Amino acid sequence: MLQIALTLAIFLLAVIPAGTYMYHIAAGEKTFGDPFFDRVDQGIYRLCRIDRRGMGWKEYMGNLVLTNGVMILMGYFLLRFQGRLFLNPNGAAGMGPVLSLHTVISFMTNTNMQHSFGEEGLSHLSQMLVVIFMMFTSAATGYGACMALCRGFAGKREDVGNFYEDMVRVTTRLLLPGSLVIGLALVWQGVPCTFGGNVTVETVTGSFQDIALGPVAALESIKHLGTNGGGFFSANGASPLENPTIISNLLELFSMMLLPAACVLTFGKMASKGKQGRAIFAAMAILFLAGLALCYGSEMAGNPRLAQAGLQGPGSYEGKEVRFGIDQSALFTAATSAFTTGSVNNMHSTLTPLGGMVPMLHMMMNCVFGGMGTGLMNMMMYVVLTVFICGLMVGRTPEYLGKKIEGREMRLVVLVLVLHPLLILGFSAAGAVLPAGMETLANRDFHGFSEILYEFSSAAANNGSGFEGLEDNTGFWNITTGIVMLLGRYVSLAAQLAVAGSLLAKRRVKASAGTMPTDNGLFTVLLVFIVYIFAGLTFVPALALGPVAEHLTLWF
Amino acid sequence: MERKMSDRQEKTRLLTKDIFKSSLLGAVKKMDPRYMLGTPVMFVVEVGAVLALLLTVAPTALGDSPQAVEEQNLRLYNGIVCGLLFLTVLFANFAESVAEGRGKAQAASMKKTRQDTGARLLGPDGKETAVSASLLKRGDVVLVKAGEVIPGDGEVIEGIASVDESAITGESAPVTREAGTDFSSVTGGTTVVSDWLKVEITSQPGESFLDKMISLVEGASRQKTPNEIALNTLLTALTVIFLLVVATLYPFALYAGVRLPASAMIALLVCLIPTTIGGLLSAIGIAGMDRVTRFHVIAMSGKAVEACGDVDTMILDKTGTITFGNRLAADFYPVGGKKKEDLIDYAVLSSLYDPTPEGKSTAELGRGMGTRVGEMEGEEPEFLPFTAQSKMSGVNLKSGVRIRKGAAEAIKEMVRAEGGSIPEDLDSVVSEISGWGGTPLVVAADHEIYGVIYLKDTVKPGLAERFQRLRDMGIKTIMCTGDNPLTAATIAKEAGVDGFLAECRPEDKIEAIKKEQAEGKLVAMTGDGTNDAPALAQADVGLAMNSGTSAAKEAANMVDLDSDPTKILEVVEIGKQLLITRGSLTTFSIANDVAKYFAIIPAMFTLVVPQMQVLNIMRLATPMSAILSALIFNAVIIPCLIPIAMRGVKYRPMSAEKLLLKNMGIYGLGGILSPFIGIKLIDLLTAPVLELLGI
Incomplete structure (x- = not known):
């Protein structure tokens, strides 16, 4: 408990300067590294012939899709032909077409769902030019889209910014230096970083074991900083080579939580009313703490059947790393799903039913801080919804930050709100009845259903973690989750940017005593309620047949 | 004014026999699916009802096993579900018909004149x-x-x-x-x-x-307002989400090894989609227009009423709106050592035949202060009316005494010309009265100045409190007047408006409106003259007086039949009330779903997970009674809320935050809790009946 509280307290201290720094990057204001970074940026702009004029939301989105599309194509061919390319000390073969496509989509959409086995299936070149490269660019893309949205909502300028400028500035000023520092710190803690191949060692029992090595620390740092989550190893953050110590664990935890949370404060600064950002931040924090409490409580309560058999210590340790314990495991689980990173330091499938429901719930809400930028964007949809419903109750047509919320905005907002359950529930239904889905389940019970539900929630929320227990490297899973990831990412982004664009074009109305305040505790509480009610009403029946049923049968 | 409003509302009963009859008929007529498509939420309920009808006739049509049909008496159960669904649609249509019926009743009385x-x-x-x-x-x-x-x-x-x-x-x-x-x-x-x-x-x-x-008024040419369209979008989206939830629940349940009865799924769907607000939405809109009409204001569109709720600034004419418009005598001030009694007498004498409000009020005030002048029987003095040239009026008595009252400068000039002297304290009294915002009328008999009548523009009683209420609602009031700044400031202070425009010409009014609008505010104004028309058109809410020119009426988006400019205040409150009603019932409707889940989810899954009974916190008797009770609650809540939809939720001006907290408490929290109680009570009643029926 104390551990969790301390971790979160340190996190809070770090978020505030990070939010200011990100605001300076987004607003083109002075940052400490300007003399150096400006020169780098200028070089890049000149080299790529980037025209840095402001864009409308359509142009911004168009360039975003185009850039991401080109990267997907490049990544695809790299994976297909990695076997014939250099930096392949372990001799990984070229990847199959469906798995290749799934992998690039997964990384480009900031999902990092891995149906391949990282350390075996990928060459070092692929790890760097596909995985690590996309970890940077997808995070920068998410950040860019988010800043464009914030500019639209804040309405301080005519355009939503320049996509390329956003990408470049955040990469040079935040992602690269940040990753470098975190990477070095991880190396200090014992995370390997090498171009060398696997080593074979003689273990204490006298047998031989292959130890996979590679540019692990380089991947690990941006994996968390950019809320990506794909592991170098398939065991992800539970593997001692990715996450060897409590310090590396904290480092990874902080780095994945930092930027999504800072985005919210950045928005607050952009709207030049810091309080607006704080109200949303508080709502996210409440949602997060509630999830964390449920997960932690459930893990501490453990499994009554094991307790009866006298097999249980304090709480449920199944599937957890002893070096992290229940505290750091529950915190990591809650964080990785809330911040939709998707790296794991314990096996989510072996969490207690309600403990395992928490990450599902976080991904279903998809706005509890959320992924790099996209979390705030999703939350803004809920903000608009809250303003709409509650705004009416003060007797005015609803408005947010001085802009009226009308039919067009509502249509776009509900598109985002419908899309998410459509992807999760629709595809889960297919997975639950089609033999192609059923055959891959490790368990054909409520838990198996949770596996399906988790997989699609993870894909739709661009989280990427797996419940595991699912034999997911099949055509069915690769294709369905691929579609879900693509739609979940780009359709949402487009609709969200359209909302921002639509608001930007509106006449600003002035706030008065009759306007619903959106920067106080009451609004925070209402926002939390709206998120719970909507996410709850949408997913309760599905959850009832998954983790809830599992919990009830276990305890009653 | 406030009393008037509530009086009017009390006078009109919610439902007369005629309206009830015609509404019942209307409710049935509206079942036409083509009409129902206009409200997607209720259309889904109707489709569900038709499906349930099919299941009553052929219980196995949608995949339920004949064995289950036999065991659980599904045919009868489906029939009950079907009946309840049709009833839900009927209730919603009835609400709309009642709103229209009340409008039609109004229109009928108007038609008589046509x-x-x-x-x-x-x-x-x-x-x-x-x-x-x-x-x-x-x-x-x-x-x-x-x-x-x-x-x-x-x-x-x-x-x-x-x-x-x-x-x-x-x-x-x-x-x-x-x-x-x-x-x-x-x-x-x-x-x-x-x-x-x-x-x-x-x-x-x-x-x-x-x-x-x-x-x-009949609602025939009613168009959905922008806010209604936006809300409808939300409701439709919720319907789509719940369709998705229920549609995917079937395969989920299959996976868990249970085949959900088709009628239970229909029931779940109907309970979850926002039927309460979906059924009442158009009734709320029609009733809002109707409330305005009952208040003798004709809104040219529902949008205009809605816009009223958003008004930030009101531009009000001083004359007629804030003050009675006539300068009335308030006091007498003798000068040059003259007696007050003499002044009063001469003032009254000069005013006896003066038909202007100034003259009448002077005579009245004089009588009230005990003038010795009786009715001048027999004597027909020569009356000189006020002209723009002379700037004075007065009488020539038979006795030869000439009494004049008028503007200070004019009287002084006359007295000087006739060789009289000007009392030293006259100027100070005159400027003092001007300073109060009053108009000084100097009274002279022959060439002697007796004193000054203090004419005052009288602010309508109760307005200061009204403006305070508006301020609480966040609405700023600006007074427009042709008076000089000094006078304007005094009246403004007395009335408690937030700002004023002195020496205001019609084009200044437009400028003021544009300035407010440029700051992002919505402006309301009232007007009657032709020269008000451009300003009425420029304002976001323009209320024209029926007594005004047709140009003004064309330009405005509302017309007040009683030509009472202060009504704009009430209209704004009605606009707000309309939006609040819509928001509150939406919140209520959505909040209801929480309890319905607790009723239906355990009921549906008890077969496959007996432990689900833990979630049956209402302790509903059987799965079937639980589902039916939720469905009955869902249907009955619509007519229960018709009075609120028609009259609007209670509204008292207060700050947005307080208002939100209050309405959230009543309709949000109440919306979560009330169905728990309601469904439990209904279940207590239905469970024994269902047992008798063998369900």
């Missing part, structure tokens, strides 16, 4: 032909004599007459209509009581003001 009347059409040569009023076109000129009904909307081009407008306004006192003034427009259906008028018709047949009013 019986086809004859008209004297004047040809270009001045020849009179008798035609039917319904044949009159724009530009025709008609003659209307005393006792005749004015055949159409128009402008008086010649003549002056008193007109009885009670058919439209309900006010029995006749009003004067005169060519070439601000009071030159007449409305079809009103009656000339005395004299005659030559009227140029300004409306095409079937498009007269009365026609428009009737169709608006």
Whole structure:
């Protein structure tokens, strides 16, 4: 408990300067590294012939899709032909077409769902030019889209910014230096970083074991900083080579939580009313703490059947790393799903039913801080919804930050709100009845259903973690989750940017005593309620047949 | 004013027998699926009802096993579900019909005045032909004599007459209509009581003001407002989400090894989609318009009423709106050592034959202060009326005494010319009165100045509190007046407005509106004259007086039939109330779903997970009774809420935050809790019945 509280307290201290720094990057204001970074940026702009004029939301989105599309194509061919390319000390073969496509989509959409086995299936070149490269660019893309949205909502300028400028500035000023520092710190803690191949060692029992090595620390740092989550190893953050110590664990935890949370404060600064950002931040924090409490409580309560058999210590340790314990495991689980990173330091499938429901719930809400930028964007949809419903109750047509919320905005907002359950529930239904889905389940019970539900929630929320227990490297899973990831990412982004664009074009109305305040505790509480009610009403029946049923049968 | 509003509302009963009957019929007629498509939420319920009907006739049609049908008496159960669903649709349609019915009842009384009347059409040569009023076109000129009904909307081009407008306004006192003034427009259906008028018709047949009013009130030409459209989008989206939830639940349940009965899924769907607000939404809109109409204001569209709720700034004319418009005598100030009694006497004498409000009020005040002047019987003094040139008025008594009252400068000049002296303290008294915002009228008899009458612009009682209430609602008031800044400031202070525009010309008003709008504010204003028309058009909410010119009425988006400018305050409150009602019932409707889940989810899955009974926190008797109870609650809540939809939720001006907290408490928290109680109570009643029926 104390551990969790301390971790979160340190996190809070770090978020505030990070939010200011990100605001300076987004607003083109002075940052400490300007003399150096400006020169780098200028070089890049000149080299790529980037025209840095402001864009409308359509142009911004168009360039975003185009850039991401080109990267997907490049990544695809790299994976297909990695076997014939250099930096392949372990001799990984070229990847199959469906798995290749799934992998690039997964990384480009900031999902990092891995149906391949990282350390075996990928060459070092692929790890760097596909995985690590996309970890940077997808995070920068998410950040860019988010800043464009914030500019639209804040309405301080005519355009939503320049996509390329956003990408470049955040990469040079935040992602690269940040990753470098975190990477070095991880190396200090014992995370390997090498171009060398696997080593074979003689273990204490006298047998031989292959130890996979590679540019692990380089991947690990941006994996968390950019809320990506794909592991170098398939065991992800539970593997001692990715996450060897409590310090590396904290480092990874902080780095994945930092930027999504800072985005919210950045928005607050952009709207030049810091309080607006704080109200949303508080709502996210409440949602997060509630999830964390449920997960932690459930893990501490453990499994009554094991307790009866006298097999249980304090709480449920199944599937957890002893070096992290229940505290750091529950915190990591809650964080990785809330911040939709998707790296794991314990096996989510072996969490207690309600403990395992928490990450599902976080991904279903998809706005509890959320992924790099996209979390705030999703939350803004809920903000608009809250303003709409509650705004009416003060007797005015609803408005947010001085802009009226009308039919067009509502249509776009509900598109985002419908899309998410459509992807999760629709595809889960297919997975639950089609033999192609059923055959891959490790368990054909409520838990198996949770596996399906988790997989699609993870894909739709661009989280990427797996419940595991699912034999997911099949055509069915690769294709369905691929579609879900693509739609979940780009359709949402487009609709969200359209909302921002639509608001930007509106006449600003002035706030008065009759306007619903959106920067106080009451609004925070209402926002939390709206998120719970909507996410709850949408997913309760599905959850009832998954983790809830599992919990009830276990305890009653 | 406030009392008037509540009086009116009490007078109209929610439901008369006639309206009830016609609404029942209307509710059935509206079951036409083509009509239902307009409200997607209720359309889904109707489709569900048809499916349930199918399941009643052929219980195995949608995959339920014959064995289950036999064991659980599914046919009867499906029949009950079907009945409840149709009832839900019927209740929603009934709500809409009642709202329309109340409007129609209003319109009917108006229609009576539209019986086809004859008209004297004047040809270009001045020849009179008798035609039917319904044949009159724009530009025709008609003659209307005393006792005749004015055949159409128009402008008086010649003549002056008193007109009885009670058919439209309900006010029995006749009003004067005169060519070439601000009071030159007449409305079809009103009656000339005395004299005659030559009227140029300004409306095409079937498009007269009365026609428009009737169709608006009937709800025939009702268009969905932007906010209604946005809300409808949300409700439709919720419906789609719940369709998705229920549709995917079937395969989920199959996976878990249970085949959900089709009727249970339909019931779950209908319980979850926002039927309460979906069913009441259009009724709320119609009733909102109706409330405005009952208040004798005709809104040209529902959008106008909605916009009222958003008003940030009100631009109000001083004269007529804030003050009574006439400067009334408030006190007498003697100068030069004269006695106050003498001053009062001369002031009263000078005013006895003065028909202006200033004169009348002076005489009245003098009498109240004990003047010694009686009615001057027999004596017919010569009365000199006020002119712009002389700037004074007065009487010449038979005794030869000439009494004058008037502007200080004019009187001083006259006295000087006649060799009289000016008392030393006159100037200070005059400027003091001006400083208070009053008008000083100096009284002189022959060449002696006796003192000053203090004329004051009187603020209507209760306005200061009203403006305070507006401030609490976040609405700023700005007063427009032609007065000088000093006078304006005094009145502004007394009335408690937030700002004022002194020496204001019509174009200044437009500038003021534009300035407020540029700051992102919505502006409301009232007006009557032709020169107000551009400002009325520029304002976001323009309320024209029915007594005003037709140009003003065209430009405004609302017309007040009683020509009471202060009504804009009430209209704003009605607008807010409309939006609050919509928001509150939406919140209530969505919040209801929480309890319904607790009723239905355990009921559905108890078969496959017996432990689900833990979630049956209401302890509902059986799965079937749980589902039916939720469904009954869902249906019955609609008629229960009709009164709120019709009358609007209670609204008292207060800050947005307090208002939100209050309404959230009632409709949000209440919306979560009340169905728990309601469903439990219904279950207590239905469970024994169902047991008897063998379900």
